[in-house]
Amino acid sequence: EDQVTQSPEALRLQEGESSSLNCSYTVSGLRGLFWYRQDPGKGPEFLFTLYSAGEEKEKERLKATLTKKESFLHITAPKPEDSATYLCAHPMGGGATNKLIFGTGTLLAVQP
Amino acid sequence: EAGVTQFPSHSVIEKGQTVTLRCDPISGHDNLYWYRRVMGKEIKFLLHFVKESKQDESGMPNNRFLAERTGGTYSTLKVQPAELEDSGVYFCASSRGPGGETQYFGPGTRLLVL
Numbered sequence A: 001e002d003q004v005t006q007s008p009e010a011l012r013l014q015e016g017e018s019s020s021l022n023c024s025y026t027v028s029g030l031r032g033l034f035w036y037r038q039d040p041g042k043g044p045e046f047l048f049t050l051y052s053a054g055e056e057k058e059k060e061r062l063k064a065t066l067t068k069k070e071s072f073l074h075i076t077a078p079k080p081e082d083s084a085t086y087l088c089a090h091p092m093g094g095g096a097t098n099k100l101i102f103g104t105g106t107l108l109a110v111q112p
Numbered sequence B: 001e002a003g004v005t006q007f008p009s010h011s012v013i014e015k016g017q018t019v020t021l022r023c024d025p026i027s028g029h030d031n032l033y034w035y036r037r038v039m040g041k042e043i044k045f046l047l048h049f050v051k052e053s054k055q056d057e058s059g060m061p062n063n064r065f066l067a068e069r070t071g072g073t074y075s076t077l078k079v080q081p082a083e084l085e086d087s088g089v090y091f092c093a094s095s096r097g098p099g100g101e102t103q104y105f106g107p108g109t110r111l112l113v114l
Helices: none
Strands: A003-007 A010-014 A019-026 A033-038 A045-050 A056-059 A062-066 A070-075 A084-092 A099-102 A106-111 B005-007 B010-013 B019-024 B031-037 B044-050 B053-056 B065-068 B075-079 B088-095 B109-113
Touching (some): A003 A084, A003 A099, B044 B065
Parallel strands (some): A010 A106
Antiparallel strands (some): A019 A070, B005 B019, B088 B109
16 A cells, blocks of 8 residues: 655754655655645645655755655755645556645754 | 635534535646545545546545536535534645646645534
8 A cells, every 4th residue: 555654753953953854655656756845724835846766856945855765855954934844745546646645744843 | 826725714513514615726727636634644635626527536535525626617525414523624736737747735624523
């Protein structure tokens, strides 16, 4: 069964303290690995899509990387405004089906 | 470009009542998805429209849930009659294409069934 597992469940960092979030997946024929950011009371906000092992994408203090079994979201010198829940997901199914399978997320708190 | 919008933002109803949620996708996005997050769990897929047709409704919990997308534009999700376990946050997402296309999410509707 396709599955997405995120770790840690929660992470508390000091401002400027870099770290990484992990997303491991079990799926054959990966058709993309998505990272979203979710703030309290809001919907998931798209960050990155990775399609093949070795691919990397960056946006401000965030960098997402992908291997054959997992993806990492690296946060460099985080600021308090980076505090949010970070979700990863991959599409399940073939053909025109594109339902996303989500992990439970990592709740990141960055303290000033 | 306007994002995905959902209405209402919150709904509190009694068990047995009916509630209708609405989603307006991004203009030009043929694919529309409904998801739900119940307390403490991950976001889970409910169904997928391509234009006005249901492509995949494998995630719909039971026949108390009815989704429509008239004319391939906005979509509604009706819960009738609502049960306590239907409480959660209902998200709508849209994408231009299927496959590995990025899905953009709305802010969600927070449903509480008492």
